Amino acid sequence: xxxxxxxxxxxxxxxxxxxxxxxxxxxxxxxxxxxxxxxxxxxxxxxxxxxxxxxxxxxxxxxxxxxxxxxxxxxxxxxxxxxxxxxxxxxxxxxxxxxxxxxxxxxxxxxxxxxxxxxxxxxxxxxxxxxxxxxxxxxxxxxxxxxxxxxxxxxxxxxxxxxxxxxxxxxxxxxxxxxxxxxxxxxxxxxxxxxxxxxxxxxxxxxxxxxxxxxxxxxxxxxxxxxxxxxxxxxxxxxxxxxxxxxxxxxxxxxxxxxxxxxxxxxxxxxxxxxxxxxxxxxxxxxxxxxxxxxxxxxxxxxxxxxxxxxxxxxxxxxxxxxxxxxxxxxxxxxxxxxxxxxxxxxxxxxxxxxxxxxxxxxxxxxxxxxxxxxxxxxxxxxxxx
Amino acid sequence: xxxxxxxxxxxxxxxxxxxxxxxxxxxxxxxxxxxxxxxxxxxxxxxxxxxxxxxxxxxxxxxxxxxxxxxxxxxxxxxxxxxxxxxxxxxxxxxxxxxxxxxxxxxxxxxxxxxxxxxxxxxxxxxxxxxxxxxxxxxxxxxxxxxxxxxxxxxxxxxxxxxxxxxxxxxxxxxxxxxxxxxxxxxxxxxxxxxxxxxxxxxxxxxxxxxxxxxxxxxxxxxxxxxxxxxxxxxxxxxxxxxxxxxxxxxxxxxxxxxxxxxxxxxxxxxxxxxxxxxxxxxxxxxxxxxxxxxxxxxxxxxxxxxxxxxxxxxxxxxxxxxxxxxxxxxxxxxxxxxxxxxxxxxxxxxxxxxxxxxxxxxxxxxxxxxxxxxxxxxxxxxxxxxxxxxxxxxxxxxxxxxxxxxxxxxxxxxxxxxxxxxxxxxxxxxxxxxxxxxxxxxxxxxxxxxxxxxxxxxxxxxxxx
Numbered sequence: 072x073x074x075x076x077x078x079x080x081x082x083x084x085x086x087x088x089x090x091x092x093x094x095x096x097x098x099x100x101x102x103x104x105x106x107x108x109x110x111x112x113x114x115x116x117x118x119x120x121x122x123x124x125x126x127x128x129x130x131x132x133x134x135x136x137x138x139x140x141x142x143x144x145x146x147x148x149x150x151x152x153x154x155x156x157x158x159x160x161x162x163x164x165x166x167x168x169x170x171x172x173x174x175x176x177x178x179x180x181x182x183x184x185x186x187x188x189x190x191x192x193x194x195x196x197x198x199x200x201x202x203x204x205x206x207x208x209x210x211x212x213x214x215x216x217x218x219x220x221x222x223x224x225x226x227x228x229x230x231x232x233x234x235x236x237x238x239x240x241x242x243x244x245x246x247x248x249x250x251x252x253x254x255x256x257x258x259x260x261x262x263x264x265x266x267x268x269x270x271x272x273x274x275x276x277x278x279x280x281x282x283x284x285x286x287x288x289x290x291x292x293x294x295x296x297x298x299x300x301x302x303x304x305x306x307x308x309x310x311x312x313x314x315x316x317x318x319x320x321x322x323x324x325x326x327x328x329x330x331x332x333x334x335x336x337x338x339x340x341x342x343x344x345x346x347x348x349x350x351x352x353x354x355x356x357x358x359x360x361x362x363x364x365x366x367x368x369x370x371x372x373x374x375x376x377x378x379x380x381x382x383x384x385x386x387x388x389x390x391x392x393x394x395x396x397x398x399x400x401x402x403x404x405x406x407x408x409x410x411x412x413x414x415x416x417x418x419x420x421x422x423x424x425x426x427x428x429x430x431x432x433x434x435x436x437x438x439x440x441x442x443x444x445x446x447x448x449x450x451x452x453x454x455x456x457x
Numbered sequence: 458x459x460x461x462x463x464x465x466x467x468x469x470x471x472x473x474x475x476x477x478x479x480x481x482x483x484x485x486x487x488x489x490x491x492x493x494x495x496x497x498x499x500x501x502x503x504x505x506x507x508x509x510x511x512x513x514x515x516x517x518x519x520x521x522x523x524x525x526x527x528x529x530x531x532x533x534x535x536x537x538x539x540x541x542x543x544x545x546x547x548x549x550x551x552x553x554x555x556x557x558x559x560x561x562x563x564x565x566x567x568x569x570x571x572x573x574x575x576x577x578x579x580x581x582x583x584x585x586x587x588x589x590x591x592x593x594x595x596x597x598x599x600x601x602x603x604x605x606x607x608x609x610x611x612x613x614x615x616x617x618x619x620x621x622x623x624x625x626x627x628x629x630x631x632x633x634x635x636x637x638x639x640x641x642x643x644x645x646x647x648x649x650x651x652x653x654x655x656x657x658x659x660x661x662x663x664x665x666x667x668x669x670x671x672x673x674x675x676x677x678x679x680x681x682x683x684x685x686x687x688x689x690x691x692x693x694x695x696x697x698x699x700x701x702x703x704x705x706x707x708x709x710x711x712x713x714x715x716x717x718x719x720x721x722x723x724x725x726x727x728x729x730x731x732x733x734x735x736x737x738x739x740x741x742x743x744x745x746x747x748x749x750x751x752x753x754x755x756x757x758x759x760x761x762x763x764x765x766x767x768x769x770x771x772x773x774x775x776x777x778x779x780x781x782x783x784x785x786x787x788x789x790x791x792x793x794x795x796x797x798x799x800x801x802x803x804x805x806x807x808x809x810x811x812x813x814x815x816x817x818x819x820x821x822x823x824x825x826x827x828x829x830x831x832x833x834x835x836x837x838x839x840x841x842x843x844x845x846x847x848x849x850x851x852x853x854x855x856x857x858x859x860x861x862x863x864x865x866x867x868x869x870x871x872x873x874x875x876x877x878x879x880x881x882x883x884x885x886x887x888x889x890x891x892x893x894x895x896x897x898x899x900x901x902x903x904x905x906x907x908x909x910x911x912x913x914x915x916x917x918x919x920x921x922x923x
Contacts, residue, residue, distance in 0.1 A: 248578045249578055251578065260594070266590070270588075284577065285511070287518060318670060319671040320600075320649060320670070321476075321598045321599055321647045321649065322476070322646045322647075323483065323597060323598040323646070324597050325595075326594065326595055327594055328591055328597065329590075329591045329595070330588055330589065330591070331588075332586055332587070332589075332592070333587060333588045333589070334584050335583060335586070336585075364586070365588075368588065381590055383592075384586055384587060384589045384590070385587065386585060387585065387586045437585035438584055
């Protein structure tokens with residue numbers, strides 16, 4: 072008995088439309104939510120064209136696996152808590168059906184590896200480790216669905232059920248919270264230029280604290296049946312994650328400088344049922360939104376500033392939300408200071424293959440104070456993290 | 458406020474607050490300024506709306522600085538006793554354990570344990586995250602402050618009031634910690650300040666002092682002298698050493714040994730007699746403990762261990778209770794035994810006990826010789842006086858057995874006497890019920906002794922020091 076996939080009817084529509092583009096190999100990703108029994112697929116998005124106007128390749132050999140998985144990685148940044156990239160789909164002609172299975176296997180494992188690389192958290196024993204590889208034959212329209220256990224690359228694929236249903240995400244409650252950040256990253260004397268590394272180390276510590284924090288939902292610690300609305304996080308302000316790691320003294324270490332990160336993160340998680348691991352979902356969203364943004368920030372710094380040098384003060388990209396048509400869900404994106412709704416719209420089109428009118432993009436959730444860069448002369452004294 | 462009052466309740470808040478000192482320079486004044494500024498920030502956090510109290514073993518969360526916002530149906534005006542009631546009824550064993558033995562020993566003082574948390578979803582600012590870079594070379598010293606403060610509240614006091622006092626206690630403790638850190642800076646190294654609670658004689662009650670980790674008690678004597686004066690404490694016995702710290706009811710002892718099992722007993726009825734008992738705290742050491750099978754030969758060693766545990770827990774020594782081997786080695790070191798003694802199963806007596814107490818702990822002891830067991834009946838005054846003046850457990854050896862005397866019930870008029878005995882020959886586990894029911898710790902009469910054997914008693918003397 073394999074896994075079951077409950078798929079939004081709109082996804083069926085999308086996949087059918089894709090198939091009408093004849094004689095080509097189409098790849099893409101599937102997005103939704105895992106649960107112990109079955110997964111829910113709410114969105115499918117084809118891999119974006121590499122070059123504008125180029126004709127899509129007809130053979131699987133033309134498929135650029137790196138490009139496909141990179142698409143998956145970038146899309147996973149656009150997913151709020153509870154949603155993740157569930158797997159890959161391939162639409163091919165009948166003669167490639169067998170080869171497609173091998174390709175699907177490669178893509179699924181490679182995608183999972185790439186996406187989990189930048190994460191600040193790890194899958195636990197209780198997490199579902201099966202990812203889906205869906206093959207659709209462009210001639211017979213037959214869909215073959217198999218799952219791969221990403222924890223065991225040597226395991227064989229298992230057959231899975233693929234069923235369409237409308238209104239899959241209709242009554243999914245949403246959990247929201249805003250998280251205050253006040254982080255300090257010391258820069259060592261010798262490598263004070265390697266900002267990204269110092270930030271990575273600091274974020275790992277922060278993530279550990281996040282994982283150990285207490286989450287109250289609607290003010291309650293234990294799970295309740297009430298519809299989820301607000302999440303509230305309380306953290307035991309411990310510096311060392313291991314108890315009993317009590318040092319008897321603190322020696323001053325020399326630093327070449329420091330970075331501070333302060334502000335509020337808007338976080339969100341969707342859950343198909345209130346019984347799901349709401350706390351885990353929102354915590355993961357908190358960690359993801361920060362790691363995604365800092366990654367993007369440094370990627371951007373490298374591209375634009377060349378030498379990777381940062382100005383005295385720069386905001387991280389701002390989180391914006393946009394509704395997924397036909398569902399009650401919103402996806403997100405990150406907007407740099409010099410961007411606007413138009414750029415966000417373009418990205419949604421390119422990455423997720425759907426159009427969103429500019430006015431529907433919600434940029435009000437987070438506020439960046441001023442899009443200018445200001446130079447601070449006096450040492451910035453931030454309240455310590457506790 | 459008085460902690461042992463039947464109508465009092467202790468609220469204890471514990472947590473770990475991060476202290477981050479940014480030093481612009483490494484000379485004295487820079488360090489001082491940085492430390493003070495860092496503590497200022499911690500105090501600000503503690504008085505902010507982000508502070509959360511979590512009542513241990515319960516689903517209750519309280520925001521003491523937000524008008525005492527709470528979860529789970531309790532309000533600012535809820536009385537402390539009602540809060541305690543809710544906690545008790547929520548206990549997994551239906552509150553069975555909080556009956557009889559514990560309450561009997563602690564006079565109904567109960568503790569509400571609270572953990573300190575900081576809310577992350579209480580934004581202090583509204584803007585999205587911004588990265589700021591500071592290029593100035595500086596030094597960073599960070600540590601986790603082990604905050605632990607208590608307030609005593611009346612049963613009928615509202616919890617809102619009690620919690621805001623707890624916040625006040627947190628702030629004062631931070632100030633005390635700041636003083637301790639500043640007083641013990643060496644260069645750019647900061648010592649972690651550690652709070653200790655002491656239960657001082659009435660009417661003072663519970664008092665909290667902060668000591669720097671790593672500085673031994675011996676070096677803190679002048680500070681203790683000041684405190685002895687401040688709290689009007691006797692000048693000749695320790696009250697404020699780390700070992701004297703108050704043991705909160707309900708907290709398990711990390712080492713697992715039973716403490717003061719005699720407190721679970723009631724005195725036998727003896728006409729016109731008064732009890733003269735050991736003062737303070739000791740641990741019960743007996744056969745088979747610590748995976749050491751000393752059954753048949755180790756009784757005096759165990760009695761000695763009980764005595765050592767007394768000196769350690771009263772703060773006279775920082776030395777842990779010695780093992781059989783260490784005891785034997787000490788006797789070799791003083792020339793009393795040949796080196797082959799170590800690792801053997803040879804008995805020791807009161808003279809050896811006296812020698813080891815001197816060698817390892819620097820404790821002097823008096824030896825009392827009784828030519829026959831029946832003579833012990835005449836030692837009432839001597840023993841009573843010992844317990845009054847010294848209050849230390851006594852090791853008694855004679856015939857083929859060694860025991861520990863924890864007290865006497867003695868009548869000055871009739872001369873009648875009973876002995877409170879702690880028996881090291883017990884081979885079972887640390888079960889208070891069993892130990893007291895079966896008389897392993899119990900009151901004995903003269904018939905307990907071998908009437909014709911001679912006995913030596915080792916009476917350890919309490920040093921006059923703080």
